[in-house]
Amino acid sequence: MPHRTAFFVSDGTGITAETFARALLAQFEIRPKMVRLPFIDSAEKAHQAVRQINHTAQVDGKRPLVFTTLVNEEALEVLRRDCTGLLIDMFGTFIAPLELELGMKSNHRVGRFSDVTRSREYHDRIEAINFTLEHDDGQTDRSLEMADVILVGVSRSGKTPTSLYLALQFGLKAANYPLIPDDFERRQLPAALLPHKKKLFGLTIDPQRLSEIRHERRPNSRYASLENCRYEVREAEALMRRAGIRVLSTTHKSIEEIATLIRQDLEARA
Structure with a gap:
């Protein structure tokens, strides 16, 4: 062109x-x-x-x-x-x-x-952004009851950017929590999430794509190996199914699409 x-x-x-x-x-x-x-x-x-x-x-x-x-x-x-x-x-x-x-x-x-900076909606959005940053990647379990949604999934499945988009665009308090091998061995969600199962939304991703993303972060590591990615995705999906959590694949969807689908799901539950 x-x-x-x-x-x-x-x-x-x-x-x-x-x-x-x-x-x-x-x-x-x-x-x-x-x-x-x-x-x-x-x-x-x-x-x-x-x-x-x-x-x-x-x-x-x-x-x-x-x-x-x-x-x-x-x-x-x-x-x-x-x-x-x-x-x-x-x-x-x-x-x-x-x-x-x-x-x-x-x-x-x-x-x-x-006008915007004096509006309640504006201040609610700022509050949502601060909440989301504080609760990124399971940094804290404090005040999870205030979350509008809690995203769960393996590392690098799109939880952080989706959470931030939900806060920035929709003013939603979105926490996100990683699922790790310890959770797979226990075959149970992290204890901090159990009281908030109704707020959980799972993200998954194709193992091949996950491996490519992880290689950009930690090349030639076990963390990024295709074998490990297959294991983590398989176990995470099984764990989320057992917990009755709705799961969405991020492999071929933009952050905007993922966030919009999550918002629609939340509105349908309300």
Whole structure:
């Protein structure tokens, strides 16, 4: 594919523009260079952004893809008038139809970060992140009763990134606990988890894939050997089945997919 550059231009952090744009670009077999241009909140800064975008167009020989969530009308007008890239105004595309449908004008406010930081939802999310970090990889058994979900599985099966995603995206207090050979020998879950069986969710993974992941961490070790990975996965799955824990394979799923499936399961149980 020809070299392309995608710019994410925003009055705020640019996270909204980038997230939306990445979802759109994922539909195409292309890997553009991605550049975030945050805090473009004046015409002067917009002119600077335009110079960078137009220079990139000359270097690439292709016009850049410019995704913007600009609210500042003066800054947005500079991009509309002077930018040589393909300008995709995300707010302009979606807010105008919503204003018509709802019969009201939008606030046209940047980011709304001050409102967010005062909201209960924001503070709950921060609390969930702190809880999840504290309860990563079985670091502590304290206050497990406060967990929304406890992920279990062998080492490197995806427990930590999934837990953090659940906390960051959904505000869920997600602990995670490794299953180790001692548990397999006892044929029983760790004692600290037994009072919380209803909150447990198991993650498993193909042994071959697990071996590849572990080799990146500890090459040529017994920990990473295919034989050991097969043993641990087999015993962990058997242990989770005996305990009646729902098990999900992470082998071919993204963290986003795994977390969403877990959230759906939790909502169904509620």
